[in-house]
Amino acid sequence: MRSGDLLRGLLVSFLRVAAGFGIALVLGVALAVISGLSRIGEVLVDPPLQMLKAMPFLGLLPLFILWFGIGEAPKVGLVALGALFPIYLTLHAGIRGVDLKLVEAGRTLGLTRLERVRHIILPGALPSLLVGVRYGLSIAWLSLVVGEQINASSGLGALITNARDFLQTDVIVVCLLVYAAMGLATDGLVRLLEARGLRWRRPVVAA
Numbered sequence: 001m002r003s004g005d006l007l008r009g010l011l012v013s014f015l016r017v018a019a020g021f022g023i024a025l026v027l028g029v030a031l032a033v034i035s036g037l038s039r040i041g042e043v044l045v046d047p048p049l050q051m052l053k054a055m056p057f058l059g060l061l062p063l064f065i066l067w068f069g070i071g072e073a074p075k076v077g078l079v080a081l082g083a084l085f086p087i088y089l090t091l092h093a094g095i096r097g098v099d100l101k102l103v104e105a106g107r108t109l110g111l112t113r114l115e116r117v118r119h120i121i122l123p124g125a126l127p128s129l130l131v132g133v134r135y136g137l138s139i140a141w142l143s144l145v146v147g148e149q150i151n152a153s154s155g156l157g158a159l160i161t162n163a164r165d166f167l168q169t170d171v172i173v174v175c176l177l178v179y180a181a182m183g184l185a186t187d188g189l190v191r192l193l194e195a196r197g198l199r200w201r202r203p204v205v206a207a
Helices: 005-037 039-054 057-068 072-096 100-108 113-147 156-165 169-197
Strands: none
Touching: 005 039, 005 072, 005 113, 005 156, 005 169, 039 072, 057 072, 057 113, 072 113, 100 113, 113 156, 113 169, 156 169
C-alpha cells in the first residue's frame, strides 16, 4: 500500500474485468434476446453457445495467446468468454419462463410485439438476468486470476507472479484476498441494484 503497487495493480485488474464483463453483458443480452424470442434465432444461436459452454473455457487460453498475442486482448477476452455463458443462459431461461397469461393479456390490451417485449417479457426476465450477472461477475474475477498469470506486466496477477519468483507468500495471500474482496464487492453492488430494481417483487422469507 505504501509503495502504491497494490492500488495500481488493483486498478488495472478492475479495468480488465470491467472491459471483459461489459463485452459479455452486451453479447449475452443480445444473443439471449434473439434466441429467446425467435425459434429461428434459437436454432442459429443456442447450439453453438451450448457447444462452447461444454468446453473448459480456461483451456482456451493457449488459443487466445496464439490468436491475440500476449497483450491485453487475451486477458479481456478470457474474462468476456467466461462471463458470457451465465448471462446468456439465465436470461434465455428467464425469457422463456415469462408467464404466457401476461403476454396474452398484453396482446388483448392491444400492445404491439415490441411493446410486449419491452413492458412484459424483459421486466419478467430481469430477475433471471441479475442472477446471471452475479454468476458472471464471479467467473470474470476467476478468469482474470488465470489470465493475469500469462506474461502480465501490470495488475494483481503481475504482483502474484513477481511474489512467486521471490517466494513472497504474504504478497500472494494479500493479492488473493484482494481478488476475493473485489468479487464480493461487485456482487454486493449487483445485489443493491437488484433490491432497487426489483422492489415490485415480494421476497419469500422463511418463518
